[in-house]
Amino acid sequence: MIKLLITALLVFLAALAAGAFVPRWLQFMLTMALANGLVSLGIVFLMRGGVVAFGQGLMSAIGGYTAALVFNMLGWQDAILLPLLGGLMACLITAPFAPLLAGYRGIFFSMLTLAMSMVGYGILVKTDSLGGSDGFNMGRVTLFGQTLADQQVSFTVYAVTLFFAVASSLFARIYFSSTRGLITQAIKDNELRVEYMGGSVSRSMAINFWLASFLGGLGGALAVMALGHIEPNFSYWTASGEFVFVAILAGTQSVVAIMLSSVVLEVVRSFSSSYFPNTWQLALGLFLLLVIRFLPQGLGSLRPGKKDAS
């Protein structure tokens, strides 16, 4: 445990130091990658139990709208508080559905979560007070009550996003090795046996769903802080598809691979949209096909040493 904490701290400090020296466009790209990686990390919590949420865009949208609304209406502008509120709100709004969703498996779980996110999208598009299909902007965040200068905002949002990404990855690593985490893995293999042995499948899956919702809201709020804008497309199915894309790309064997995969996706997207503006989706699709074909367990399976540890 101590070794894990020290490693996480070193990773955080190294990435923080590196972030201070990279150009602002790269800083922004990394911030978005880490924020989106948090949403995908939530999907991995569920994937370990054998289900894939195709509606995580909704959690991201709830987190994003919460952060932007709290910022604009209540005047709370703190960069640490807003993502936490986003995560909590996503958790609260979706909490009543968790026990219901815990009973679904396979493609039906994916489709029900997808339906929920599309209902959310439809409501957001038609809600004029939330800006309708255009959404609305949010201003510059503060940190511990300190107003930040123009050149500081980007780095601060990067640092906060990095902090949440490392802390959540650390939590995930510990959770996956805990009894509850191992039960989740057993559910994927054979849930009836888990029940026979006294484990509660529905409770485990509901907790995983809550955690996934929290991470989705957290990631959405951080993305909105970086972008300065929120719109209903956060909840559209193509956004959810990208989060699943990252989760599949990473696999379920390593939490570090999730953040790396998200960075890889952002890099592939940014470069292919810069250099092949008309064919970047073609490149992205080809890339995904190759990963699924040749790395069916995701990038996490490339890790040397023991398998299936986390």
Place this chain on the structure above:
Amino acid sequence: MQLALTILVDGLSYASWLFIVALGLTLVFGVLKILNIAHGSFYALGAYAAASVVAWFSGSGASPSLSLLAMLLAAIAVAILTAPLTERGLLRFYYGRDEVLLVLVTYAMFLMMEDITKLIWGANPYYVSEPYALFGNIDIGRQSYVGYDLFLVVLAVVVGLAVWWGLNRTRAGKIVTAVIHSPEIASSMGIKVSRVYMVSFAVGIFLAALGGAFTAPMISVQPGVSVGVIIISFAVVIIGGLGSIEGAAIGAIIVGLARALAVHIMPVAELFSVYLVMALVLVFRPEGLFQRIQARKI
């Protein structure tokens, strides 16, 4: 009463093309066990191909009524050209994988086809309104309806019956049913399973392209037409039950009517009414209306 009739006609008209598209989706799922996100892209290909062929037909001075035949031929061409390429050239390498992973494979196909469509037809919209006026207007009660919309209902019934007949009353249909139940045993009985997969996939694509081709006169054919169709046809097959023709028909009617009801009575709910219905059906019938609940394996 007039409003109810309008909702019914609008709902059935919307359900008709949706049924044709969803029928292809459910057929592919039934045989290949793939929920194909790229199905919407084949719908778009059908729409683009029809737009091009009808424009060429009109330019050559052919009779406007022949444009219906041109749209049919466009859908057939899309199926013949793309099915072997995608099924033999791509999908077969992923058979046997987890069904959610297969959804991701088709998601990748969807991304690629979006760009390929743009590369072939460009980003500008295409309009082919000529066939839409072919059947004139038809008066029902005090309301006048576009004849083409009602023609689509007839087309959907014909297509649905043809697929049902093909699967239930022909030798080829029995072979497909055998492959659905057990590809291994079907193979040991001398059936070439890979060929059944390819032909079934081609029929599925043909139905998607047919739906696209015959809706082309009603819409502006432009990049992005596939995105909305994918999820709404998913809703249809999930409501009806994956792999069921009857389910696709009932699902399409439910979706069509739900949307028409929302449009006429509560426009604010238009965008999400369909998904709300889908969620409600899944809550009470987790595997859809026409799917038997499967026992969990120990």
